[in-house]
Amino acid sequence: VAYGLFKHTDAIRECLMSIERAQRVIDQNEEDRVAVKELRNIQQHHEALLDHYIHEALFNGGKNGVKWVTGGASVPVDGERSFNRMLSEVIQRAYPQAPIYKNELINREKVSPTASSARKNLFDLVADKWQLTDLGFAANDFPAERAIYTTLLKENGIHRSTKDGWELFPPAKGSSFTALWKECELFLQESQHSRKGINELMERLAERPFKLKHGLVELWVPLYLFIKRGDFALYRDDNFVPELNGTILYEMT
Numbered sequence: 001v002a003y004g005l006f007k008h009t010d011a012i013r014e015c016l017m018s019i020e021r022a023q024r025v026i027d028q029n030e031e032d033r034v035a036v037k038e039l040r041n042i043q044q045h046h047e048a049l050l051d052h053y054i055h056e057a058l059f060n061g062g063k064n065g066v067k068w069v070t071g072g073a074s075v076p077v078d079g080e081r082s083f084n085r086m087l088s089e090v091i092q093r094a095y096p097q098a099p100i101y102k103n104e105l106i107n108r109e110k111v112s113p114t115a116s117s118a119r120k121n122l123f124d125l126v127a128d129k130w131q132l133t134d135l136g137f138a139a140n141d142f143p144a145e146r147a148i149y150t151t152l153l154k155e156n157g158i159h160r161s162t163k164d165g166w167e168l169f170p171p172a173k174g175s176s177f178t179a180l181w182k183e184c185e186l187f188l189q190e191s192q193h194s195r196k197g198i199n200e201l202m203e204r205l206a207e208r209p210f211k212l213k214h215g216l217v218e219l220w221v222p223l224y225l226f227i228k229r230g231d232f233a234l235y236r237d238d239n240f241v242p243e244l245n246g247t248i249l250y251e252m253t
Helices: 010-028 033-058 080-094 113-129 144-154 178-191 198-205 214-227 246-251
Strands: 002-006 066-070 073-075 159-162 165-168 234-236 239-241
Touching: 002 080, 010 033, 066 080, 113 144, 113 214, 113 246, 144 159, 144 214, 178 198, 178 214, 198 214, 214 246
Parallel strands: none
Antiparallel strands: 002 066, 066 073, 159 165, 234 239
16 A cells, blocks of 8 residues: 655645535525635636646655555655556555556556457457467458457467467466466366355455456456366356357456
8 A cells, every 4th residue: 555645734624615606606606606606616726726736746755746555664755657656555565466468458447338348259269260370360450359369369379389380388487477377277176076156266365365357357257167167067057068169258258
């Protein structure tokens, strides 16, 4: 956790009080449109000033700035770069096993319809064309699902070429997804002793020490299960699912 202690609060307090005073007068004179309009302008002015004071102080370690404390020690911050570096270090300590995944389409709590469609297309390709180079994408074809494939499966060595052709593997050595893979392997081992739901694995990965965003969880878990499809039995509504295809993978999300 990082704590920020504002050293100079007089200006911030005055802005807050001015905003509150204006709101009280507005509440008392709601029928006076001219007065309300002018008071709204005053509020907006102080809100903009408040935003300026806070933003300027966040990255300023001087007498009018913010004192940042994390891990029981004061951390010097003298600009946006050092502020972002401090946040990265705090996040790394809080979620030490979270993988690095740079794809804004997927790495969010709620994905867009475009990302959801791309995810579905990727599931279809993985299920049907996993043995093909780059899942069969043409050299000059770059749909959204290819970006997801490249950043997750290819760059982490999960889909790679061997002397016998292209195969799906655990993450390559050095991949930040290795710890995530091991956690999923542990989940499969536990399921040998008692039946477990896919949602249980998804919930586990959304918590510390991984804290994956929901969009990535819903991409990763179906892909992992497809790669490991020979190591478990899948049931849906108490009916055995004999084969995993793109539709089944998408229905897991």
